[in-house]
Amino acid sequence: MPYVIAAPCIDVTDKSCIEECPVDCIYEGDRKLYINPKECIDCGACEPVCPVEAISQDRRVATEYGDFVADNAAFFTVTLPGRDEPLGNPGGAAELGPVGVDTELVAGYES
Amino acid sequence: MTATVEVDVLIVGAGPVGLYGAYYAGFRGLSVALIDSLPEAGGQVTAMYPEKLIFDVAGFPAIKGRELVEGLLAQAATFEPTYLLGRQAVGFERAPDGFMQVTADDGTVISCRAVIISGGIGTFTPRPLPAGSEYENRGLCYFVPSLSEHADRDIVIIGGGDSAFDWALNLHPIAHSVTLVHRRPAFRAHAHTVAQVRATGAEIITPAQVTAVRGADRVEEVEISVDGEPRILPAQTLIAALGFIANLGPLKDWGMTVVAHRHIPVDTTMLTDLPGVFAAGDIADYPGKVRLIATGFGEVATAVNNAAVLIDPSAHLFPGHSSEAVPV
Numbered sequence: 001m002p003y004v005i006a007a008p009c010i011d012v013t014d015k016s017c018i019e020e021c022p023v024d025c026i027y028e029g030d031r032k033l034y035i036n037p038k039e040c041i042d043c044g045a046c047e048p049v050c051p052v053e054a055i056s057q058d059r060r061v062a063t064e065y066g067d068f069v070a071d072n073a074a075f076f077t078v079t080l081p082g083r084d085e086p087l088g089n090p091g092g093a094a095e096l097g098p099v100g101v102d103t104e105l106v107a108g109y110e111s
Numbered sequence: 112m113t114a115t116v117e118v119d120v121l122i123v124g125a126g127p128v129g130l131y132g133a134y135y136a137g138f139r140g141l142s143v144a145l146i147d148s149l150p151e152a153g154g155q156v157t158a159m160y161p162e163k164l165i166f167d168v169a170g171f172p173a174i175k176g177r178e179l180v181e182g183l184l185a186q187a188a189t190f191e192p193t194y195l196l197g198r199q200a201v202g203f204e205r206a207p208d209g210f211m212q213v214t215a216d217d218g219t220v221i222s223c224r225a226v227i228i229s230g231g232i233g234t235f236t237p238r239p240l241p242a243g244s245e246y247e248n249r250g251l252c253y254f255v256p257s258l259s260e261h262a263d264r265d266i267v268i269i270g271g272g273d274s275a276f277d278w279a280l281n282l283h284p285i286a287h288s289v290t291l292v293h294r295r296p297a298f299r300a301h302a303h304t305v306a307q308v309r310a311t312g313a314e315i316i317t318p319a320q321v322t323a324v325r326g327a328d329r330v331e332e333v334e335i336s337v338d339g340e341p342r343i344l345p346a347q348t349l350i351a352a353l354g355f356i357a358n359l360g361p362l363k364d365w366g367m368t369v370v371a372h373r374h375i376p377v378d379t380t381m382l383t384d385l386p387g388v389f390a391a392g393d394i395a396d397y398p399g400k401v402r403l404i405a406t407g408f409g410e411v412a413t414a415v416n417n418a419a420v421l422i423d424p425s426a427h428l429f430p431g432h433s434s435e436a437v438p439v
Binding site: 014015016019020022023024038039041043045049051089091092094 | 155235239271294295297299353355356371372373402
């Protein structure tokens with residue numbers, strides 16, 4: 001039952017959540033940030049600091065953003081453009097650095 | 112001088128699960144020490160949500176994190192465990208006599224017959240400053256334990272949270288200058304503290320990021336990028352207050368299997384694949400694992416009772432009922 005980042009983050013990527021996350025499981029795409037559902041410990045520290053209220057628990061995601069639950073996971077399980085394999089569970093975003101690409105849903109999202 | 116602590120059981124991690132394990136070890140007549148890198152017991156509950164209500168601890172319809180920890184401390188106190196707080200368990204080796212020796216980062220050696228790791232999500236360490244991390248302890252610091260060592264210096268503080276602003280406020284009266292740098296114009300720190308810092312006249316620069324740190328031996332200047340424009344700030348102290356990251360730290364070098372960078376597989380007795388070393392709570396992993404305080408309590412009771420048999424093979428696995436024990 002991880003936390004999930006939805007559409008309001010797209011083209012904002014404020015990153016306050018990254019500073020709060022105690023397990024460094026929020027990864028940087030190009031237009032959006034993504035929470036790794038396997039690494040998230042469900043502490044909720046990220047939710048209140050998001051200036052655009054893009055973060056919620058996966059069970060409480062607003063209906064219109066329902067697709068973003070699977071999409072946060074897809075960022076780690078699908079092979080992203082320009083990569084040979086899925087990111088998997090890198091164990092820390094700081095070490096990995098910005099990924100620079102997005103999922104198909106986010107890359108083509110019209111905000 | 113190296114201090115040595117000799118106990119039957121060493122518990123690594125003094126969160127709720129470790130504290131309950133200390134009670135249980137005492138109940139089994141085992142001497143016990145708890146070690147934790149944080150300065151206070153209670154682990155994540157104390158560090159992250161002391162005031163939050165918890166609704167899923169058996170027997171408590173609702174209890175504040177702080178109160179749960181107080182109760183666990185009182186329960187464990189029955190058996191007078193040794194607390195080694197503010198110290199990190201670093202080294203692990205086996206002595207020829209069957210004892211295990213765990214070394215703490217302050218040099219304390221804990222000699223024990225069983226180890227129970229209840230380390231949760233690991234140890235909290237400051238998030239490193241991406242540019243200039245090689246200047247740590249040479250002008251770059253992540254904590255300010257003593258204000259006076261920064262007297263008369265030009266101080267640059269990176270961050271927008273409470274720590275950054277508290278340090279700015281406290282250092283301003285003694286520093287030559289204080290400059291606060293944050294990557295965005297909004298701050299997470301309390302509005303009141305931000306206003307207090309502004310009132311001191313300390314310069315606050317946003318949106319800005321550190322791009323380089325320079326100095327022959329120690330930090331002499333910090334280069335920042337302000338909205339894309341480079342700017343040089345003289346600095347003899349650079350404080351990075353960028354939050355904390357938890358990781359397993361030195362535990363991952365002890366030799367047991369670690370999965371997904373943070374979990375330690377255990378069998379049904381909570382034993383890891385390192386003889387004499389058990390794990391319980393969030394850090395322990397097995398098929399069907401559910402990470403709750405409630406399950407951690409059960410796991411650590413299982414771990415302690417199995418450790419009791421390991422230490423004394425003639426001991427019973429089942430501890431008996433606490434309600435029938437002789438009152439202490």
